Amino acid sequence: MSYTRKERHTPPPMAFNATPLVDVIFLxxxxxxxxxxxxxxxxxxxxxxxxxxxxxxxxxxTDRVIVNCTLxxxxxxxxxxxxxxxxxxxxxxxxxxxxxxxxxxxxxxxxKVIIRADRRLPYADxxxxxxxxxxxxxxxxxxxxxxxxAES
Amino acid sequence: MSAATNKTTPITLxxxxxxxxxxxxxxxxxxxxxxxxxxxxxxMIDVSFLLLIFFLVTTTFERAEGILSSSMPAEQGERAAxxxxxxxxxxxxQKTGEMHEDFAIKIxxxxxxxxxxxxxxDFLRGLFKMPGFDxxxxxxxxxxxxxxxxxxxxxxxxxxxxxxxxxxxxxx
Numbered sequence: 001m002s003y004t005r006k007e008r009h010t011p012p013p014m015a016f017n018a019t020p021l022v023d024v025i026f027l028x029x030x031x032x033x034x035x036x037x038x039x040x041x042x043x044x045x046x047x048x049x050x051x052x053x054x055x056x057x058x059x060x061x062t063d064r065v066i067v068n069c070t071l072x073x074x075x076x077x078x079x080x081x082x083x084x085x086x087x088x089x090x091x092x093x094x095x096x097x098x099x100x101x102x103x104x105x106x107x108x109x110x111x112k113v114i115i116r117a118d119r120r121l122p123y124a125d126x127x128x129x130x131x132x133x134x135x136x137x138x139x140x141x142x143x144x145x146x147x148x149x150a151e152s
Numbered sequence: 153m154s155a156a157t158n159k160t161t162p163i164t165l166x167x168x169x170x171x172x173x174x175x176x177x178x179x180x181x182x183x184x185x186x187x188x189x190x191x192x193x194x195x196m197i198d199v200s201f202l203l204l205i206f207f208l209v210t211t212t213f214e215r216a217e218g219i220l221s222s223s224m225p226a227e228q229g230e231r232a233a234x235x236x237x238x239x240x241x242x243x244x245x246q247k248t249g250e251m252h253e254d255f256a257i258k259i260x261x262x263x264x265x266x267x268x269x270x271x272x273x274d275f276l277r278g279l280f281k282m283p284g285f286d287x288x289x290x291x292x293x294x295x296x297x298x299x300x301x302x303x304x305x306x307x308x309x310x311x312x313x314x315x316x317x318x319x320x321x322x323x324x
Contacts, residue, residue, distance in 0.1 A: 018193055025200040032207030037216065048217060049302045051309035052270040056218025114219065119302035120252070123295045126304070130321070145305050147218035 042087035044068040049119040049145040056145040061112055064142075065104055067097065067133075069117035069126060082118075082125040098132050105136050116144040220308055222319065240290040240320070241279060243272075245307055247298045255303050269306040276314035290318040297324060 066087050073080035083091035086100055104111055113133050117126045242260040259265040266275050280286050291311050295304045311319050
């Protein structure tokens with residue numbers, strides 16, 4: 001029995017067209033690469049103040065120290081107490097932070113302080129920190145708040 | 153043998169001759185198989201997926217952090233009591249209940265202070281138009297101890313929005 005040419009013809013190998021898949025993956029990857037903002041370890045997660053029509057500016061500061069003021073127990077709220085930390089260091093009392101800031105000020109006289117305080121904290125706790133910073137003759141005081149919606 | 157007989161005469165074969173010879177020997181013409189040039193995109197897809205998953209997991213959609221700057225009387229620290237030159241505008245924030253939103257705004261010597269920080273800039277701009285007041289008039293923010301920090305920053309933000317040049321914080 002002879003086979004015709006048509007019968008002997010082998011079907012083409014099944015191919016998976018990955019081009020649209022690659023397109024979509026690249027699109028998503030580029031999107032997430034653009035919108036991702038890597039936060040520094042110094043910036044402890046907390047609820048920052050969100051003023052309406054914020055005038056807070058996105059500023060890159062050099063020679064600065066970030067003091068994080070967080071609630072000891074976020075579930076308990078302001079009643080749980082407040083702790084302070086310089087950057088990513090462990091949380092300490094205000095007195096310990098004061099000693100550290102004094103050392104930093106002695107080494108770097110032009111140091112600037114940035115206060116990152118939880119929005120739920122009582123003003124008295126943050127004011128105590130501000131007074132302590134003032135005692136160390138630190139000129140510039142900077143407070144972190146969320147920027148306006150359009151800027152972010 | 154002469155040198156002339158050693159010379160090999162060149163044989164020129166035409167394409168038809170070659171075909172005939174191959175047919176005689178029973179050889180089929182071998183078709184040269186062309187290799188398909190394809191790019192192996194599997195590693196690229198692997199890496200792309202890896203990057204995509206990384207960014208998917210790490211991305212958090214949050215508003216960016218900005219800074220409200222202020223200068224302090226550094227040389228003297230807090231011990232220096234700075235005499236305020238002209239009568240300042242004193243903005244007081246008081247807590248009125250247990251909820252975060254329970255607060256009241258009062259402005260010394262002025263009635264009708266707005267009760268939202270969103271409306272405060274317009275009110276302050278109205279005060280700046282009054283005789284004896286302008287953007288250089290110091291604004292003192294006096295917040296009660298139990299007022300959430302959020303409201304103090306919101307008040308500060310509102311005063312900056314009003315165009316005030318001098319902002320101070322005072323003890324309640």
